[in-house]
Amino acid sequence: MNAGQHPPRAQKEIAILTLRFTALALVLIASACSREGNIEDGGIYITRSACPQVGIPAATGDITLFNPSNRTDAAALDVSAAITNVRSTCDESGANVVSTATFDVVATRRDPSQARTVVLPYFSVAMQAGNQVVAKRLGNVGLNFAAGSVRAQTSGQATIQVSRSIATLPEEVRKELTRKRKPTDADASVDPLSDPKIRDAVARATFEHLIGFQLTQEQLRYNATR
Numbered sequence: 001m002n003a004g005q006h007p008p009r010a011q012k013e014i015a016i017l018t019l020r021f022t023a024l025a026l027v028l029i030a031s032a033c034s035r036e037g038n039i040e041d042g043g044i045y046i047t048r049s050a051c052p053q054v055g056i057p058a059a060t061g062d063i064t065l066f067n068p069s070n071r072t073d074a075a076a077l078d079v080s081a082a083i084t085n086v087r088s089t090c091d092e093s094g095a096n097v098v099s100t101a102t103f104d105v106v107a108t109r110r111d112p113s114q115a116r117t118v119v120l121p122y123f124s125v126a127m128q129a130g131n132q133v134v135a136k137r138l139g140n141v142g143l144n145f146a147a148g149s150v151r152a153q154t155s156g157q158a159t160i161q162v163s164r165s166i167a168t169l170p171e172e173v174r175k176e177l178t179r180k181r182k183p184t185d186a187d188a189s190v191d192p193l194s195d196p197k198i199r200d201a202v203a204r205a206t207f208e209h210l211i212g213f214q215l216t217q218e219q220l221r222y223n224a225t226r
Helices: 008-012 171-178 196-204 217-225
Strands: 027-030 043-047 053-055 062-066 077-091 096-109 116-128 132-145 151-163 207-213
Touching: 053 077, 062 217, 077 116, 077 207, 096 116, 096 132, 096 207, 116 151, 132 151, 151 207, 171 196
Parallel strands: 027 043, 053 207
Antiparallel strands: 062 077, 077 096, 096 151, 116 132, 116 207
């Protein structure tokens, strides 16, 4: 299985897993874009997209190289870089949802005396249900420091594909989520996601496209504790 991205339209169609429903403001995962954001009888309608959310996992958006490598003090800092400006496009029109993420990498170095190229590894992951890695690819970005310059910048791109059938809610689940409820209904104040079957079905159909540096255990520990 592969992974994916968001189109500009998908930014307002993100699936919300943690949303809690109330009797007067029931948020429904609907299929009609014309009703999106409108407060109507039964709640506020939001269109769900099969496109994955794109992001950077905690502690993986930065990387620091030291020289010598067995030191982590400021005097040994060699190169530091960060992933920024992550953007995504998504095509959900075919059998597979295709998500493409583009991003910039900006870096600084300690010694600007010579021209230098630094190659950094990154990963692209398709995550299902918030905790299952279903696809992972590794790539590299090269940073070219000019002689006398302490800064360099480059860009990267990563694509994942997800089967549209898996990223689509089952019809019975969609009907339960979009079923109109009145304040007088017995289950008006009951969150549909409190039902494990509904909650698990929504989680299984929800994907994320995650980008970050492929860090060693030492680099990850440094990011987490600095």
